[in-house]
Amino acid sequence: MASIVEIAKLAKVSKMTVSNVINKKYEKVSKETRDRIERILIETNYTPNLFARNLKSNSSKIILFTIPQTIENDPYKNTAFNNPFYGELINSIEFNLRKAGYYLMFRFVSDEEILSNLVLNWNVDGVIILGAVKKEIRTVFKDIKVPVVFIDTYADLEESDSIVTEDEQGGFLATNHLINKGKRKIGIVVSSIKEIGVASKRYDGYRRALKENDISFDDKWLFEGFPSFEFGAQIAQQIVEEKTAFDALFVYSDVMAIGVIKGLKEHGLRVPEDIAVVGFDGLYIGDLCEPRLTTIKQDITAKGKMAVDLLVRKLDGSSLSSEQLTLPVKLLEKESA
Amino acid sequence: MASIVEIAKLAKVSKMTVSNVINKKYEKVSKETRDRIERILIETNYTPNLFARNLKSNSSKIILFTIPQTIENDPYKNTAFNNPFYGELINSIEFNLRKAGYYLMFRFVSDEEILSNLVLNWNVDGVIILGAVKKEIRTVFKDIKVPVVFIDTYADLEESDSIVTEDEQGGFLATNHLINKGKRKIGIVVSSIKEIGVASKRYDGYRRALKENDISFDDKWLFEGFPSFEFGAQIAQQIVEEKTAFDALFVYSDVMAIGVIKGLKEHGLRVPEDIAVVGFDGLYIGDLCEPRLTTIKQDITAKGKMAVDLLVRKLDGSSLSSEQLTLPVKLLEKESA
DNA sequence: TCCTTTTAGTTTACCGTTATACCAATAATA
């Protein structure tokens, strides 16, 4: 409530002197005056108006974290946050931003809205974007000079700052593990491999593992669909109905994989004896499943920290050329494969 | 980038005329001039600087959503978001705020920080707080006249705007269901009932159901602990070791309940035959569990909407006296009880 | 003692926007 001018009046000094005390520029202020002002600041419960400060400095200390997606008109249909992956990531990002002195603004946005509504309007100091982003949007960020860190985006990597996981390697490890277990008819369940992205990279790793082990891929081994628990269960139905027989499945995400296992068991198949399943992410819900899910673990909390650290390097100018960082993965063997 | 002054120069008018066009105060501007300015606004891709605007208007359109808690120094230890309850709630809150023209700022904060760091500093227009909040903090919000909506807080309800779930009724329904299934030795697993809150209310409902069915409560039936999956599993261990035998358990939350079931099964007990289990929340992960979890369903997305709607009523002045709203619950019978 | 430096401030200007008051030219009215 109290502004710097009122404090100045109370302390019988100019507002500039108060500003110097607030900003700890003590060379300009005598011990006496400083003490007096500080006492008044506490008494009046003064806090600076950040709008005024930001207007001057043109910096907001706000970082926008966003997941571009077609915005549903029905919040019941937006199941993104049902996947604990997002929760763990946003938790880590908020934590690390807070530590670095920034504020997190979160918003689901459509591609167009990213620009018009938020980056420019709010003078956010930086942006963290999760998932696929259209190329036009990516280039615009360059023009307006707001640092952007992309997470899990593969297009135009060489021009952007980005964090990705060893997706190809993960797909390879998962498939190789199944092969080592003696499996030979290995299907893959993914979201969509039409565009280069997380799913297609994991698929590439899967294909490499097959190839290196002289297993020829069959088109019928590929299942694409929405990466949800429910869809995983539907896929299981398909797999049982199809004539093609499988002895193993590599599934794009843990959530989907748990759906697959649930579905397989409902059709009387045993996991891993009849069909072994490997997931991807290493979420705690893999342990809720029976059998517990064998999966490719990525450290999501570390991923969030990498993104924030990189963004902070951009903001303080200590990183000038673009950086592409990769998060390692490892196989987490439980019971489903 | 372009400010109102530059637009004014280009259009050869005063900046006030531009401002009037931007704010659609067309009475002050001729059709001609208006068209010219609007064209330039589009060409220059003008967007207003919200800091300047907010500095003038003293309103930010930012709503702070916060979960007060002891902030861990290690993000790996903050498991709040592992519970899909939070994801679904934040999704709904963001959706409804966006629809109403507000921005969501999210932050984990300690009680003290709520005040000093955010509400005053940022001139957030309103606050949504989830969970227990100390009384001192609650009263301070009154002084600074920022509308606040509390979710899942029970202390001083009559003075605040708040949303709670029918927790007592939920506890009653769950316990009654177990009794109807012929169970008589019914334990309860909760977080902590020491203070009045969600957990204690659910406990009250549990006690009421026992009483109405002439079942006398035994102190050994109460288990308190951290509401996580892991703790649920530990509780199961205790339950098996204790001499007291149970034939049913009412568990405070789904996440905890799934842990309990997992633990019980690992000790060779059958669910629901040996011990029936009822959870609370109605999360999708209840279906991942085997057997699928019988639970008390609350519509979390509706809860978020209720909170935002109430806050918006406060902001536009259409709700003057404090409102206490309650979200209904219903029993969702699956297989675990 | 005179000149220079340091200390402890003050004054001014500006960030981008908008509310308010003011004004000039034209149109309407008596």
Place this chain on the structure above:
DNA sequence: TATTATTGGTATAACGGTAAACTAAAAGGA
């Protein structure tokens, strides 16, 4: 024809803060 309203603007000040330039008095040095 003189007066009043209307139209279509402009000028000024203010929101709260900070950077930069300036200044008066005290202290230090030769």
